[in-house]
């Protein structure tokens with residue numbers, strides 16, 4: 001089909017919930033994508049942080065193919081090898097104790113919210129039945145379900161779909177006094193944060209704040225939860241961003257990059273709460289699907305220490321290069337590894353549209369930033385080709 005034919009079918013038959021760009025994509029190799037007509041795009045988006053090992057990755061595709069021929073799905077009523085292996089790998093490399101597998105970020109976050117509320121109810125339910133509030137941060141993003149929208153600390157997500165789930169309060173990031181005051185009210189069971197806020201603008205939390213938050217939560221037996229749906233699986237140069245920050249949260253969610261392009265997510269729990277969710281408390285039909293699990297095992301094999309060191313190195317290279325241009329419309333670069341925000345003057349979307357025209361796919365974040373989120377395996381040549389386009393667009397504005 002041509003791009004025009006694809007777009008026509010989409011506009012006639014798909015709920016138009018997405019503001020799509022005027023681009024259809026057919027295939028890719030490495031970090032380069034091609035339209036049906038053969039136009040090439042350097043990809044600084046990785047399907048929003050998902051395609052961690054790039055396009056046309058042979059070993060990844062082989063792992064999926066082999067597992068699909070053996071056993072594609074069997075439900076959580078039975079044991080399978082890829083599932084058990086993936087659980088072992090993830091816990092060993094994260095320092096966490098146990099995992100629950102889900103299928104996406106929003107669903108993983110629903111799971112961690114249930115875990116936090118049950119943890120508190122099990123321990124304090126008799127004396128303090130209202131100890132169920134979860135504190136999240138302003139500018140956060142936690143998903144699109146009715147509950148994770150309520151968790152999201154951005155007012156413009158809190159409309160249309162009333163009534164939202166109760167029991168969330170939002171405080172400014174990096175403000176220890178504000179979160180302390182919420183905990184003092186006596187009804188808080190957890191604090192849930194993105195260590196680097198992705199959708200909100202690629203805004204890293206201050207390391208001193210994160211360390212203090214860890215201590216505060218431990219002292220009050222309030223669970224510290226990390227939403228690593230975007231920051232996890234090597235994106236920041238460590239397998240999880242909490243490793244970069246040098247803390248262990250009580251639980252963390254992951255999704256986007258875990259299976260390299262297949263839908264998967266999950267919740268990792270530390271020893272403190274690894275048996276809170278017990279038989280019958282939580283479930284999902286597809287969670288830990290053998291094909292997605294086999295893909296994830298291969299993703300983790302490829303994202304070894306050398307690959308993660310490259311993520312850090314390439315991220316620094318991108319930030320140094322952008323800074324070296326000295327453009328007046330670039331305010332700052334921020335982030336970690338290959339999760340980079342470039343704060344610009346003007347409207348980020350206008351820059352993105354001009355980049356797309358010239359063959360570079362790029363994301364925005366918050367109201368003022370371009371977001372660079374390429375496959376973690378992107379080559380230096382692809383980075384340079386993408387940066388050349390970005391430089392031209394920044395120079396013309």
Ligand SMILES: *Cc1c(COP(=O)(O)O)cnc(C)c1O
Nearest residue numbers: 104105106141142143198229230
């Ligand atoms: C993308 C994202 C989500 C939502 O994940 P879905 O897979 O779209 O449900 C949640 N939290 C963060 C931090 C994200 O970046």
